[in-house]
Amino acid sequence: MTNIPAEYGLVLAALLFATGLVGVLARRNIIFILLSIEIMLNAAGLAFISAGSRWGQADGQVMFIFILVMAAAEVSVGLAIVLQLFHRLKTVNSDEANTMRG
Amino acid sequence: MMTLFYISAAVALVSSVLAISRSNAVHALLYAIVSLLAVAMTFFILGAPFAAALEVVIYAGAIMVLFVFVVMMISSGPGAVQQERKWMDGRLWIGPSVLTIILVAELLSVMSASDVQMRSGPVVESKQVGITLLGPYMLGVELASLLLTAGLVGAYHIGKHTEKNPQTKDANHD
Numbered sequence: 686m687t688n689i690p691a692e693y694g695l696v697l698a699a700l701l702f703a704t705g706l707v708g709v710l711a712r713r714n715i716i717f718i719l720l721s722i723e724i725m726l727n728a729a730g731l732a733f734i735s736a737g738s739r740w741g742q743a744d745g746q747v748m749f750i751f752i753l754v755m756a757a758a759e760v761s762v763g764l765a766i767v768l769q770l771f772h773r774l775k776t777v778n779s780d781e782a783n784t785m786r787g
Numbered sequence: 788m789m790t791l792f793y794i795s796a797a798v799a800l801v802s803s804v805l806a807i808s809r810s811n812a813v814h815a816l817l818y819a820i821v822s823l824l825a826v827a828m829t830f831f832i833l834g835a836p837f838a839a840a841l842e843v844v845i846y847a848g849a850i851m852v853l854f855v856f857v858v859m860m861i862s863s864g865p866g867a868v869q870q871e872r873k874w875m876d877g878r879l880w881i882g883p884s885v886l887t888i889i890l891v892a893e894l895l896s897v898m899s900a901s902d903v904q905m906r907s908g909p910v911v912e913s914k915q916v917g918i919t920l921l922g923p924y925m926l927g928v929e930l931a932s933l934l935l936t937a938g939l940v941g942a943y944h945i946g947k948h949t950e951k952n953p954q955t956k957d958a959n960h961d
Contacts, residue, residue: 699894703887708807710883713874738833743919754931758938765946771861
């Protein structure tokens, strides 16, 4: 069924990862930063799937499941932090949260 | 098969670029969902139907719904799009883009330098994934469940309103 060169999957993963990286670096809205991190994690999963499909083993998909779990935990905590930031500072600009207490 | 791969890869890339460059958060989320669905199509073509289903159900279904909830909760009126556009200065994109293009060129040169013939193998069924997941990776499953519990408790604790907390008295809450 499948005869795709696995390099193509890796190249697509690299390009998607770079897209997410530009988003993390260039945006100021913290929601968009989290969204870009999701794109980057998804690209990492794509790299695992490509490698797993090249060897015909299930390990790539297992690693993708772990990435999925990690992304779910990360996004729940991240969005809670976004809500807390918005309640305290009334903004979603990540540059506003540049002071630490303590 | 090859054509399908090219089409879904192009859709994934274009929608990702659109997702990170929109000034309206809801539009960006919709583009991100399209990107995730296109990547799920890529998984299917690469012979990983179980991962494709998980991508649709969990990423595009559950995680993006969380984003939509948060965007709905903190949507700040019609001025938000103008403000977002003001934050996205054109020159702001130059530095990150140049750095990332250097990184991509490096990655692509590394990949093209290897002369290993890489063809994707047969379809890996979900039964095989399950056997591997609950066999050699059992410890990883336990750690993942621990991580999910920590995420649940952490999200509950951070998301709680701490209005009576004296630490927030100087924050300008209403």
